[in-house]
Amino acid sequence: xxxxxEHDYIGLSEPLPSEKSSDKTTAAAAASNVERNGVFSLKETxxxxxxxGSEAPERKGGVGIGIGIGIGVSLxxxxxxxxxxxxxxxxxxxxxxxxGKWGLSINGGSxxxxxxxxxxxxxxxxxEIPPLEERKNEAAAAANTAPASKAQVVGWxxxxxxxxxxxxxxTPKKDDVGGNSGxxxxxxxxxxxxxxxxxxxxxxLKTYCSYTEISSALEKMFSCFTIGQCGQGLAAKxxxxxxxxxxxxxxxxxxxxxxxxxxxxxxxxxxxWEMFTDSCRRLRIMKGSDAxxxxxxxxxxxxxQN
Amino acid sequence: xxxxxxxxxxxxVFSFLSSPRDRNAVSLVxxxxxxxERWCRHRIFVGNCYAVSPEIVxxxxxxxxxxxxxxxxxxxxxxLVPEGWGAYAYPWIAAMAEAYPFLEEIKLKRMVVTDxxxxxxxxxxxxxxxxxxxxxxxxxxDGLASIAANxxxxxxxxxxxxxVEDLSGHWLSHFPDSCTSLVSLNMSCxxxxxxxxxxxxxxxxxxNLRTLRLNRAVPLEKLANLVRxxxxxxxxxxGAYSAEIRSDTFSSLADAFSACKQLKALxxxxxxxxxxxxxxxxxxxxxxxxxxxxxxIPSSDLVKLISQCQNLQRLWVLDYIEDSGLEAxxxxxxxxxxLRVFPSDPFGAExxxxxxxxxxxxxxxxxxxxxxxxYFCRQMSNAALIAIARSRPNFIxxxxxxxxxxxxxxxTLEPLDAGFGAIVENCxxxxxxxxxxxxxxxxxxxxxxxxxxLEMLSIAFAxxxxxxxxxxxxxxxxxxxxxxRDCPFGDKALLANxxxxxxxxxxxxxxxxxxxxxCKLLAQKMPRLNVxxxxxxxxxxxxLESCSVERVYVYRTVASxxxxxxxxxxWTLDEDSSMxxx
Numbered sequence: 001x002x003x004x005x006e007h008d009y010i011g012l013s014e015p016l017p018s019e020k021s022s023d024k025t026t027a028a029a030a031a032s033n034v035e036r037n038g039v040f041s042l043k044e045t046x047x048x049x050x051x052x053g054s055e056a057p058e059r060k061g062g063v064g065i066g067i068g069i070g071i072g073v074s075l076x077x078x079x080x081x082x083x084x085x086x087x088x089x090x091x092x093x094x095x096x097x098x099x100g101k102w103g104l105s106i107n108g109g110s111x112x113x114x115x116x117x118x119x120x121x122x123x124x125x126x127x128e129i130p131p132l133e134e135r136k137n138e139a140a141a142a143a144n145t146a147p148a149s150k151a152q153v154v155g156w157x158x159x160x161x162x163x164x165x166x167x168x169x170x171t172p173k174k175d176d177v178g179g180n181s182g183x184x185x186x187x188x189x190x191x192x193x194x195x196x197x198x199x200x201x202x203x204x205l206k207t208y209c210s211y212t213e214i215s216s217a218l219e220k221m222f223s224c225f226t227i228g229q230c231g232q233g234l235a236a237k238x239x240x241x242x243x244x245x246x247x248x249x250x251x252x253x254x255x256x257x258x259x260x261x262x263x264x265x266x267x268x269x270x271x272x273w274e275m276f277t278d279s280c281r282r283l284r285i286m287k288g289s290d291a292x293x294x295x296x297x298x299x300x301x302x303x304x305q306n
Numbered sequence: 307x308x309x310x311x312x313x314x315x316x317x318x319v320f321s322f323l324s325s326p327r328d329r330n331a332v333s334l335v336x337x338x339x340x341x342x343e344r345w346c347r348h349r350i351f352v353g354n355c356y357a358v359s360p361e362i363v364x365x366x367x368x369x370x371x372x373x374x375x376x377x378x379x380x381x382x383x384x385x386l387v388p389e390g391w392g393a394y395a396y397p398w399i400a401a402m403a404e405a406y407p408f409l410e411e412i413k414l415k416r417m418v419v420t421d422x423x424x425x426x427x428x429x430x431x432x433x434x435x436x437x438x439x440x441x442x443x444x445x446x447x448d449g450l451a452s453i454a455a456n457x458x459x460x461x462x463x464x465x466x467x468x469x470v471e472d473l474s475g476h477w478l479s480h481f482p483d484s485c486t487s488l489v490s491l492n493m494s495c496x497x498x499x500x501x502x503x504x505x506x507x508x509x510x511x512x513x514n515l516r517t518l519r520l521n522r523a524v525p526l527e528k529l530a531n532l533v534r535x536x537x538x539x540x541x542x543x544x545g546a547y548s549a550e551i552r553s554d555t556f557s558s559l560a561d562a563f564s565a566c567k568q569l570k571a572l573x574x575x576x577x578x579x580x581x582x583x584x585x586x587x588x589x590x591x592x593x594x595x596x597x598x599x600x601x602x603i604p605s606s607d608l609v610k611l612i613s614q615c616q617n618l619q620r621l622w623v624l625d626y627i628e629d630s631g632l633e634a635x636x637x638x639x640x641x642x643x644x645l646r647v648f649p650s651d652p653f654g655a656e657x658x659x660x661x662x663x664x665x666x667x668x669x670x671x672x673x674x675x676x677x678x679x680x681y682f683c684r685q686m687s688n689a690a691l692i693a694i695a696r697s698r699p700n701f702i703x704x705x706x707x708x709x710x711x712x713x714x715x716x717x718t719l720e721p722l723d724a725g726f727g728a729i730v731e732n733c734x735x736x737x738x739x740x741x742x743x744x745x746x747x748x749x750x751x752x753x754x755x756x757x758x759x760l761e762m763l764s765i766a767f768a769x770x771x772x773x774x775x776x777x778x779x780x781x782x783x784x785x786x787x788x789x790x791r792d793c794p795f796g797d798k799a800l801l802a803n804x805x806x807x808x809x810x811x812x813x814x815x816x817x818x819x820x821x822x823x824x825c826k827l828l829a830q831k832m833p834r835l836n837v838x839x840x841x842x843x844x845x846x847x848x849x850l851e852s853c854s855v856e857r858v859y860v861y862r863t864v865a866s867x868x869x870x871x872x873x874x875x876x877w878t879l880d881e882d883s884s885m886x887x888x
């Protein structure tokens with residue numbers, strides 16, 4: 001990943017698929033790109049969830065956001081129109097089976113560990129899909145192959161958040177204790193809320209290595225409903241153009257902010273990644289208008305980030 | 307030919323029955339016993355807050371003084387239940403505030419409790435004595451301030467591992483000077499610093515204080531002051547256990563501890579400086595419970611501490627103890643009943659400590675009273691499990707977590723079916739089992755055949771087919787709670803054993819192969835089961851019926867199947883036989 005991309009954590013300046021080597025995320029990224037385009041025409045048929053009285057912004061650029069959360073904007077407005085009823089196979093179920101990634105993360109829980117470099121434990125993902133024979137073979141295969149990378153599975157190993165967070169902030173003198181410290185020593189769950197969303201999520205900051213990863217993960221997390229409903233939009237994906245994405249970016253209505261250790265709300269992306277994970281206590285996807293006055297990002301700072 | 311005792315006599319007899327199960331059994335004998343029993347039941351346990359409604363409870367039991375309730379399913383602890391799912395305490399608190407003005411005790415687990423609820427509790431019950439919130443969330447320290455300020459006769463405030471929004475430590479200062487009734491205070495899950503002088507005065511004026519669990523923010527240098535005010539303590543949770551190494555701090559701490567002749571349980575030990583551990587040695591001979599699961603202490607220091615505790619019955623510890631430490635434990639603590647070993651670095655790719663299956667083998671061999679185990683490790687073998695099962699047929703709780711999903715027997719590369727099979731075959735009184743590692747349908751056959759007393763089973767990444775699930779549902783006669791994740795179990799086993807589900811408290815299945823169609827069918831077939839499809843991808847109707855649902859939570863209920871607080875990502879069967887969605 002090139003440096004300028006890093007700073008542009010809301011990262012739509014280049015189509016996501018080219019950044020990820022994994023096929024799994026390609027399909028989902030493509031799907032989410034599609035939504036940005038397709039959602040306009042599908043807004044009528046879109047199933048929406050949200051608090052009574054909240055409205056979906058009615059603007060063309062409204063869905064665009066640095067992190068693509070705009071999809072979520074229309075998502076969370078209440079609307080009487082019901083989505084396409086059964087009979088229409090969800091367009092993205094192909095993407096699910098093909099991509100494979102949805103099987104584990106979405107089904108596993110509220111976190112989306114899509115940011116993982118190594119991708120998701122393949123054998124576990126495949127479990128999502130029947131036929132029996134395949135599964136038997138995979139189980140045998142899984143028994144004999146060591147996983148290439150330590151992919152994190154949602155909620156596994158089964159350790160309570162309280163304990164996980166405590167371990168994260170514990171600073172044992174590892175040398176005294178004996179044994180080498182592992183590569184990923186802890187995990188840190190933070191709540192992510194989005195203005196207008198009916199409920200919030202929790203993600204583990206330690207599963208991400210960069211702003212780009214976390215932004216695409218959040219984008220998927222908060223747009224999963226729209227992707228679900230607007231399957232037809234997938235067909236239109238070829239129409240997405242880079243300039244269109246840029247328009248969406250600049251017309252973005254939401255920004256990602258975080259509360260740091262001192263209780264201050266800051267814009268995400270201002271500090272080096274490690275500093276961010278150390279000090280972030282909570283995330284909030286805030287309306288751009290509310291974010292005025294937060295510590296502004298300077299080009300200098302961003303460029304010097306790694 | 308029926309003759310009956312006067313009601314008063316029966317009531318008196320019933321008053322000796324404390325267990326809810328006994329009380330429930332009594333109430334089924336005949337109508338008059340039902341009536342008598344319900345008027346004199348003072349304590350109630352509701353294992354699933356959605357199995358019944360406040361109205362039903364209040365109608366049946368007019369004289370309750372203590373309510374214990376559980377909300378979210380167990381897998382919520384591991385973030386498998388989305389936020390906003392439910393388990394709100396407020397409707398219960400509000401209904402009970404009207405019905406039970408003399409309520410004294412409330413114990414909640416895995417429920418969402420708001421400050422509003424806490425305030426209502428503090429103002430509604432004149433005689434309120436005990437609030438225990440285990441793994442709850444949704445409230446802030448402001449709610450605690452209400453409790454402190456208004457509950458004049460408060461004996462117990464216990465916030466075990468709850469997620470509290472910590473606005474400030476000021477809440478503790480709300481205990482009025484007139485409050486001298488405290489018996490138990492557990493604030494270990496809170497982050498903020500409380501006023502130390504307020505804390506000290508509170509402890510000093512509470513002669514009945516038996517349990518004091520401090521939070522990390524209470525510094526070690528001040529611990530001795532507190533302990534000196536409460537030599538009658540039975541359970542103590544320290545705050546941070548680190549300070550500059552100074553002999554005066556050490557000796558005042560050691561003196562304070564030596565005055566505590568009743569101390570039985572120690573916990574806390576955040577950020578430990580091992581040199582300070584010997585300060586507790588004087589209390590060790592009486593210690594029966596030691597929770598060091600947040601303490602990074604090297605194995606050698608752990609062994610020194612543990613070998614002082616000859617009467618230890620319960621030990622919770624991090625895997626820093628290593629196999630060698632567990633061997634020492636097995637040698638010195640012959641009364642050990644419960645062991646929990648937690649991982650210090652669960653997400654590291656390589657093991658950071660030398661803790662293997664051998665540690666568990668040693669303890670099982672050496673501790674004849676060991677009956678409850680929770681063990682995290684990175685490798686396991688059938689041979690070890692078989693040895694453990696043979697040494698220790700008296701296990702009632704056996705929870706093994708091999709950190710890598712589907713890890714095979716590291717010696718033979720076979721599945722661990724034989725090992726877990728040996729556990730269920732030998733341990734005839736086993737009530738709770740959690741499994742991990744590579745497991746095929748065969749292990750479930752063993753479980754169905756042998757685990758007749760098993761009440762709770764947790765399965766992850768295991769099995770090959772529906773047959774596995776079928777073995778469990780058809781064979782485990784005592785099963786009450788079954789939780790499954792990422793297993794290829796689907797419709798056939800579920801539907802074939804639908805009736806079984808009504809004899810259980812609940813079934814949780816996530817990332818399995820249960821189709822939406824099967825969920826609908828199950829809900830239609832079984833009117834007293836609530837089948838909740840928890841799916842964040844939108845309405846299941848918009849997908850094929852054969853599509854697997856993300857999660858399904860099935861529980862028996864006598865309340866309405868359309869709970870009023872159902873969120874947008876949960877679907878249940880509508881009474882007109884179509885799956886309701888928002």
